[in-house]
Amino acid sequence: MLKERKQQFRLLAGAIVLLVSVCLGVVFLGVTVANQLEEKEENKTASQGLTESTGKSAVARLVSLPPQQRATNLDAFASGPKSREQYRARYLLASDLIQQNQPEQALNHLEGLESDYPVLASHVALKRAQAYQAMGDRESATGVWQTILKKYPNQAVAAEALYHLGKSNPKHWDDAIAKFPSHPRTLEIVRQRLKNNPNQLPLLLILAKHTPKALGMQEIRDRIVDKYADQLTPEDWEMIGTGYWETWKYGKAGKAYAKAPRTPRNLYRAGRGLHLDTKATKGKIFYQQLISAYPNAKETGLALRRLASISKRTEALAYLDQVIQNYPDEAPQALLDKAKILEKLNSKVSAGQARKSVLTQYASSDAAANYRWQMAQKKAAKGKLQQAWQWAQPITTNNPDSDIAAQAGFWVGRWASKLGRPNDAKAAFEHVLARYPESYYAWRSANYLGWNVGDFTSVRYLMPKVVRPQARPLLTDGSATLKELYKLGQDQDAWALWQVELGDRKELSVSEQFSDGLLRLGIGDNLKGINQVWSLKRRETPQEKAQWAALRDDPKYWHALFPFPFLNSIVNWSGQRELNPLLVTALIRQESRFEPEIRSVAGAMGLMQVMPATGSWVAQKIQLKEYNLKNPDDNIKLGTWYLSFTHQQNSNNSLLAVASYNAGPGNVSKWVNRYGFSDPDAFIEKIPFRETKGYVKTVFGNYWNYLRLYNPDISRMVEAHAATKSVAASN
Missing domain, CATH: 1.25.40 (Serine Threonine Protein Phosphatase 5, Tetratricopeptide repeat)
Structure with a gap:
């Protein structure tokens, strides 16, 4: 039976290589039929x-x-x-x-x-x-x-000319720095000059401004602050503070924002940064300055809530009452915060009234959704499924844009099923699949609706057909030259031009940020490219939210979020390890965002974040004498072997295998013994490691997105289902 399964898998692997080769134009050694078919197809295209x-x-x-x-x-x-x-x-x-x-x-x-x-x-x-x-x-x-x-003289190519001519005449490098400070060639010049003489504040500030997230920038910001603090302008401090803030160094960011121009955002970040850095007393000063100087700013309501969290109870209640009365966006959460304090003061009736106000006056708020979900989970943990259903069900209608809406909708279906209400369960699963097609819970709902999308016990051996777009999406921003370069795959030249065209701009529009993400993906800056696209969801104004919503309706948005780098190696080693290549791609996306040289704090390296000790152990097992974990092919070779190993250790259950890849086989074995495994969905919710619980959901959510985006059959089914539900809702 095992021999038969392996033979079947080899045939399927060959099929996916052939399909990907024909549809994507990717070369695989030894697949001569694919090459011939592809050549015929491209000749046909050329003649047209x-x-x-x-x-x-x-x-x-x-x-x-x-x-x-x-x-x-x-x-x-x-x-x-x-x-x-x-x-x-x-x-x-x-x-x-x-x-x-x-x-x-x-x-x-x-x-x-x-x-x-x-x-x-x-x-x-x-x-x-x-x-x-x-x-x-x-x-x-x-x-x-x-x-x-x-x-x-004013076009980006002039920076290239200045760079090359400057090798014999340094004045040209001066001109490049003065005229094209953001061009990649200029940044090379800056780094080279700093290498020769690191004590040049103007050059350090250029790097801080134009490459805030580049490798080594934390040290450069620290050097600027330590050596040149008395020479920095308020605008310099704001730039440095933003660099720290966006790389999660909140304490340092707070200190920098304290010296930046007194805007609502800067005052809030000064207070919050110091607050998070265990300097609550100093943070309080900036919260109070913000409240006094900008009483109507959107940051002020949040600052009052932060003040309440670091104040004595009676003082905190006064701050929260200010929020409830004057800041409707923050009022729902302020009411819940108030209820907690009232409970501690033994005012349980007043606490209950505050919570009731959230559910009645602010039923559509995120705070109401989160409170409902907390109550639903508590009821479910006690086996009171009817009450859990009653608490969670309104989230699906009152809070459709909440981050927990898909999860709540799915569990509404699960609990309805356990309560013997199959029609309600089916309706809930259909709603999740139609309304939140990109979510992990859409995949789980599709499973319960009987779709052939793979479940935890079968997904390893599935070999779905994959078809990618034949041409790149069109850029919507930038000059005609930029768009043409990008269309022709001239990614480094396009990126250099884009940097010059952006110049000193601090804020990008929704469309510009999406274009920035596409261009980063083009040059292989996959982590930042994906994050640029993903972070569009954080836009706050109604206009920006509408633009983001419109972008989400375009397939190119999802293709940018779920790209296919290193496909040759993934398909090759997935085939040899008898692993679904989309599952491997999904895991790589979560582990490294397709960054081959990334290294975790724990020391895990490369695309599949292989620990050096694990890599050495696997290399011995497969008799691999020479390898480099930063080499994409070597990393995937070792990582897929280990993923196959975790599958074998868990009877080919992909949920347990993926959890073991993250947390280790020993931990997963303990959890199975402790919680049982009769219900995999319930098991996931009980995983005690928050990171692993999120990891499992994200990997399988990634898998589902690759499947729904690039498998024609599933893509059509998802679109048809959404269309049917849309028509039903309008009638």
């Missing part, structure tokens, strides 16, 4: 050319292919009549040839292209200079760099 009326570019569809694989089709376009597609093909070929150390051929494609292709004229000149450099023709390269400075 560009349909200008639809704006679809056949050349752009070749961008996802490796240079060697797209060369034939690009040559076909490049040798055709002049057109936008021909110019694109020539540019892309030239760029590929420079990287392949064939600069002479690149120059042939670039001949006359600067005038033919005005949207990328400056970058055509850039490629010519790079080609001459690759040939070792310094004189010609210098001539082109100088021409770029004359023809395109």
Whole structure:
């Protein structure tokens, strides 16, 4: 039976390799049929050319292919009549040839292209200079760099010219710093000069301003604060405070914001940062300054609540009453905070009245949803499922945008099922799947509705068909040059231009932040790219929330949140380990956000966050003598073996295997013995490690999103289900 299953898995693995290769244009060694099918498909695409009326570019569809694989089709376009597609093909070929150390051929494609292709004229000149450099023709390269400075002095390519010319004339580097401080080449110059002389405050401030989250920036901010505090302006302190705040150094952020301009946000963050740094008395001062100076600011209600949390009970009640009377957004939580204090003062009737006010006057608030859910969980823990259902059910209607709405809706279904109300259970699961299709609980609901999406006992061996978009999404922000570079996969050049176009802007619009995320993903900055897209949910104004909601209706938003880097290695090693490649992708996304060199505080390394000791143990098991945990293929090779091992240790139950990957097999074994495992959903809720409980839900939520986004059958089912429920709701 085991031999039969392994043979079946190999056939399925070959099928997914074939499907991914054909649909995505990814090369897999040994899959010759896939290559032949792909070549036929791309030749067909090439012959069709560009349909200008639809704006679809056949050349752009070749961008996802490796240079060697797209060369034939690009040559076909490049040798055709002049057109936008021909110019694109020539540019892309030239760029590929420079990287392949064939600069002479690149120059042939670039001949006359600067005038033919005005949207990328400056970058055509850039490629010519790079080609001459690759040939070792310094004189010609210098001539082109100088021409770029004359023809395109204000464009991003000028920073490249200044960088190269500055190697022999330092004045050009001065000009780059003065004119293009945010350009990646300029930042290289800054770092090089600081390496030679670290005591240059203006250069340190450039890095603090333009690379606040880069590796090593905490040390640079610390150096600025320690050595140059008396030379910093209030605006400098605000910039430094923001850098600390966004990297979770709240105590240091609070001290910096204390010296920043007196805005509501800065005063609140000064108080909160000091408060979190166990300096409540100092934090209190800034909370009070905020309340006095900006009584109507949105931060003031929250500051009053923070003040209440560090004040004596009677004083705290006075602060909370101010919030309840004057700040409706904070009033629901203030009422719950007040109820806790009243209970401690033995005023149980008044405490009950405060909670009742939350449920009646602020029924749609997050505070009401959270309170209802807490009560539902308490009732369920005592076996009072009817009461648990009654507490949780209103969340699905009163609080549809709450972070816990999907979870509450799912458990409303589970409890209804246990109470012998199958129709109510079915309705609850259908609601969760339609209203929260991106949630982990949508996957669990789909399971209970009988969809073939895999459950904890079967997901390991599923090999779902995967189809990715053939072309990149269009950027909605930036210049026409930026959009064209991104469309052609010229990611480093696009990123450099984007940095110049953003300049000193502190705040990005919703659309700009999404574009920033896409561009970061393009250069392989996957963690920050995904986080840029994800953090759009934190936008606060009604207009921004509406823009975010509209973006969520576009598949490109979800594709950006759930990208597919390192797909070759994932499919290869998943196949060899008999693991669902989407499950492996889901785990990697949670472990490292696809950052191959990331290292945890505990020392775990690489894409699958393999501990060095574990890596050494696995390497011995598979007789691997040489490996590097920062190498993506090595890391996936070792990580997938260990994930397969945790499956084997847990009878191929993926819930327990994934939990073991995070918390260790020993802990999971203890939990199973302690809580039992008859109900996997209940087991997850009882996991005592908060990190592991969230980890399990996130990994399987990731798996579900990859499945619903990239599997055509499931994608159609989700869309049809949502449409059906939408029609039913409108009738």
